[in-house]
Amino acid sequence: MYYLVSSGRRVISQIAVANYFKCFSTLYSLSSLDSSQFGGSFGEENVGLRENSDLAILLARISPGSSEDEVFQSLLSDPACDAMQLNHSLVGRLLHCFKDDWKLALGAFRWAESRPGYKPLPAFYDKLVDILGKTKKMDKMCALVEEMRENHIVTLSTIGKVMRRFAGAGDWKGAVRIFDELGDYGFEKNTESMNLLLDTLCKENRVQQAREIFLELKSHIPPNANTFNIFIHGWCKANSVDEAHWTIQEMRGHGFRPCVISYSTIIQSYCNQSDFNKVYELLDEMQAQGCQPNVVTFTTIMCSLAKFEKFEEALQISDRMKMVGCKPDTVFYNALIHTLGRAHQLKEAEYVFKVGMQINGVKPNTSSYNSMIAMFCHHRQEQTALEYLREMEISPYCKPDVQSYSPLLKLCFRDGKTDNLLPKLLDSMVNKHHLSLDLATYSLLIHGLCRSNKCEWAYKILEEMIAKEITPRYKTYSLLLEEIKQKNMFDAANRIEELMKKMKSS
Known part of the structure; x- marks a missing residue:
C-alpha cells in the first residue's frame, strides 16, 4: 500500500484509494490461504x-x-x-x-x-435475472428470460424472481402479466403459481390488488393454507391487523387450521406496535388451540422487547421458551447475544457465544460473529472486536460480510483512526475477502471522511460509487459539496452540483 506524506499526516494515494474500492482487484495472496478450507488431500x-x-x-x-x-x-x-x-x-x-x-x-x-x-447452471441464469432486475434493467432481464425459455431452463423460481423485480420496480401489473403468460413458459395456473403471484404482491405492499386477483381466481384455482398465510402477512405488513384476524376466520371456513406461521405473523404485527399485552394473549390462544409457538415466535418477541428497551422482560423469553420445550437455534442465540449486549451484559453474551451455543450443538454463523463485533465496537473495545473478526476469518462455518466491518468502520471515525486502522479494514474487505461495498457502506465512508476533514478521499469514493452505478443519497451529495467548497475544489463542486440537478429532475 502506498501513502503520500503531507503536513505530518499520511494521506492515502489515488492509486490506493482506487484499489480499495475495486472488487476487481487482486485477491488475497495464495500464501495466506488456509489449505484446510479446500479439503484434506493434496x-x-x-x-x-x-x-x-x-x-x-x-x-x-x-x-x-x-x-x-x-x-x-x-x-x-x-x-x-x-x-x-x-x-x-x-x-x-x-x-x-x-x-x-x-x-x-x-x-x-x-x-x-x-x-x-x-x-x-440454470441457477446462474436465475442469478443474472435477479441482478438485472435489481438494477431495474427490465428490458435486458426480459430478453434473458426469453433466451432461457427458448433453451427450456425457465423454472418457477425464475418466474418468481421476475415477478418480484417487476413489483419491486413499482410495476405490479407487470408481475400480473407474467402470471397471465405462464402457459408460454410451460407452466400451469395452479395453486402454487397463484400463491407465488399473491406473495409477490403482498410483499410489495399491494395486498389490496392481491385480494382482488384472488377473488377472481379462487373459483377455478383452489387456495391452500399457504394462500391465507400470505394474506395474513400482507395485511399485517399493511398495518391492518383486523383484516389479518378476519383472514384467520376465513381460513377456518375453508377447512384449514391456523398454524404457528399464521399466529406468529400477527404476533409480529403486535410487537411492531409495542402491544405486548396482545402478544401474550395470542400466545395463550395458540396454546389453547394446541398450536405451540416455535423458536421463530419467541425470537420475534425477544427482538421486539429489546427494541423497546424492555431488556429484563426480553431475557425472560428464554425461560418461557424452555418451559414449552422449544429448542433454540442460531437465530435465537444471535438475538439473545444482541439483547445481552444492549443490556450491557457483555460477559453473559460471551458465555452464550462460547459455551451456551456449543452445549446445545448450535453453530455460530456470520450474524453471530457480527453481533459480537457490533457489541464490542459499541462499547469501544476495538481489540476484542478485531479478535472476533480474525476468528471468523478462520472459522469453518462462515466468513465476514460487509456488515461485519460496518461497526468497525464507524469506530474508526468515532475514535479518529482514519489514518491507520481504516485503510487496513478497507484493504481486508476488498483485497482479502473481495466484498462489494453497498450503498450503506459507501454512505458511511463518505460521511465519516467528510467529518474527519478528508473530503478529497471522500470525493474519490463518490466517483468510485458512481462508476459502479450506485446512486448516492441527496444528503450525501449535500454534505460532500459543502466540505469540498471549503477546500476550493471547484471542478469537483461543479460536478456534484450537476449530479444533484439530475437527481432533482429525475
Missing part, C-alpha cells in the same frame, strides 16, 4: 488454490465502468483467461463479485457461456 488443495488464482486473474482483467461488451471482449482476448478450465464454483464466485454491477456480471457471464465445453 489434489483438492491444488484445485482450491488454482480456482483462487483463476478468479484473481479474471477480476484483474475487468475494469470498473466497463460495458458488458468490453468485459466480454477483454476476457475473450486474454490468453490467461482462454487457458482456464471453468467450473461452476468459479463462475458462481465471479457472479457473486459482480452482484451489484449488472454490466460486469452480464459481460463475465456471456464470456463463461461462450467457453467450449462449459455450460452454466
Whole structure:
C-alpha cells in the first residue's frame, strides 16, 4: 500500500484509494490461504488454490465502468483467461463479485457461456435475472428470460424472481402479466403459481390488488393454507391487523387450521406496535388451540422487547421458551447475544457465544460473529472486536460480510483512526475477502471522511460509487459539496452540483 506524506499526516494515494474500492482487484495472496478450507488431500488443495488464482486473474482483467461488451471482449482476448478450465464454483464466485454491477456480471457471464465445453447452471441464469432486475434493467432481464425459455431452463423460481423485480420496480401489473403468460413458459395456473403471484404482491405492499386477483381466481384455482398465510402477512405488513384476524376466520371456513406461521405473523404485527399485552394473549390462544409457538415466535418477541428497551422482560423469553420445550437455534442465540449486549451484559453474551451455543450443538454463523463485533465496537473495545473478526476469518462455518466491518468502520471515525486502522479494514474487505461495498457502506465512508476533514478521499469514493452505478443519497451529495467548497475544489463542486440537478429532475 502506498501513502503520500503531507503536513505530518499520511494521506492515502489515488492509486490506493482506487484499489480499495475495486472488487476487481487482486485477491488475497495464495500464501495466506488456509489449505484446510479446500479439503484434506493434496489434489483438492491444488484445485482450491488454482480456482483462487483463476478468479484473481479474471477480476484483474475487468475494469470498473466497463460495458458488458468490453468485459466480454477483454476476457475473450486474454490468453490467461482462454487457458482456464471453468467450473461452476468459479463462475458462481465471479457472479457473486459482480452482484451489484449488472454490466460486469452480464459481460463475465456471456464470456463463461461462450467457453467450449462449459455450460452454466440454470441457477446462474436465475442469478443474472435477479441482478438485472435489481438494477431495474427490465428490458435486458426480459430478453434473458426469453433466451432461457427458448433453451427450456425457465423454472418457477425464475418466474418468481421476475415477478418480484417487476413489483419491486413499482410495476405490479407487470408481475400480473407474467402470471397471465405462464402457459408460454410451460407452466400451469395452479395453486402454487397463484400463491407465488399473491406473495409477490403482498410483499410489495399491494395486498389490496392481491385480494382482488384472488377473488377472481379462487373459483377455478383452489387456495391452500399457504394462500391465507400470505394474506395474513400482507395485511399485517399493511398495518391492518383486523383484516389479518378476519383472514384467520376465513381460513377456518375453508377447512384449514391456523398454524404457528399464521399466529406468529400477527404476533409480529403486535410487537411492531409495542402491544405486548396482545402478544401474550395470542400466545395463550395458540396454546389453547394446541398450536405451540416455535423458536421463530419467541425470537420475534425477544427482538421486539429489546427494541423497546424492555431488556429484563426480553431475557425472560428464554425461560418461557424452555418451559414449552422449544429448542433454540442460531437465530435465537444471535438475538439473545444482541439483547445481552444492549443490556450491557457483555460477559453473559460471551458465555452464550462460547459455551451456551456449543452445549446445545448450535453453530455460530456470520450474524453471530457480527453481533459480537457490533457489541464490542459499541462499547469501544476495538481489540476484542478485531479478535472476533480474525476468528471468523478462520472459522469453518462462515466468513465476514460487509456488515461485519460496518461497526468497525464507524469506530474508526468515532475514535479518529482514519489514518491507520481504516485503510487496513478497507484493504481486508476488498483485497482479502473481495466484498462489494453497498450503498450503506459507501454512505458511511463518505460521511465519516467528510467529518474527519478528508473530503478529497471522500470525493474519490463518490466517483468510485458512481462508476459502479450506485446512486448516492441527496444528503450525501449535500454534505460532500459543502466540505469540498471549503477546500476550493471547484471542478469537483461543479460536478456534484450537476449530479444533484439530475437527481432533482429525475
